Amino acid sequence: MTTKPGDTSQTLGRGLDVLELVAASTEGLTPAQISTELGLSRTIVYRLVGTLVEHRLVRRNAEGLLTAGLGTVSLSQNIAPTLRNGSREVLEQLAEELGATAHLAIADGEEALAISVVEPRTTTFHLAYRPGSRTPLGVGALGRALLAAREGRAEVFESEGELIAGAKGVVASIPGSVGLACCVGVVTLAAADTSTWAPRIEAAARELGEILLG
Incomplete structure (x- = not known):
């Protein structure tokens, strides 16, 4: 399956929306909360979160809550x-x-x-x-x-x-x-x-x- 440029841009935008929402949370968020807040399906949220976790931009704690990961440090080092x-x-x-x-x-x-x-x-x-x-x-x-x-x-x-x-x-x-x-x-x-x-x-x-x- 070939990914269209528009699809790529939309996926990137959604991923950044998820990252921004998680980074602004003081207690951490569940995928369900992110889904509700951004109006996205849980399937899409789980896929986006999986990618962000893989790149250490988001971390999942023992309770399943999502918080900003250590990968964000390198993005903000300056x-x-x-x-x-x-x-x-x-x-x-x-x-x-x-x-x-x-x-x-x-x-x-x-x-x-x-x-x-x-x-x-x-x-x-x-x-x-x-x-x-x-x-x-x-x-x-x-x-x-x-x-x-x-x-x-x-x-x-x-x-x-x-x-x-x-x-x-x-x-x-x-x-x-x-x-x-x-x-x-x-x-x-x-x-x-x-x-x-x-x-x-x-x-x-x-x-x-x-x-x-x-």
């Missing part, structure tokens, strides 16, 4: 430099205006991963925050903002002393980052008055959303 370069100017402005260390982070599995960090240049004292740092997802303002981003919610979170004693974080989820959960925020000394910072950080999140996510 994402960190892209995010770092795209966010630099916004983070520099945020750090200088608030006098606090600004950062961009993404959800990497069950951890929050700091992609880009900019320290203020004009402060006498500030907290340092190393790029590549990892913290548990869901813990502190940073972790909660990333969970909100996964759900497509634009929200600002504040926490004190949850990740680092004597430190306070104010972080906003980046709208539209469901497939790639991102957030932007600042970390500062606990004594700092951050009561007016939320609108500024929300503005930075909107700006970064336009730059990074189109």
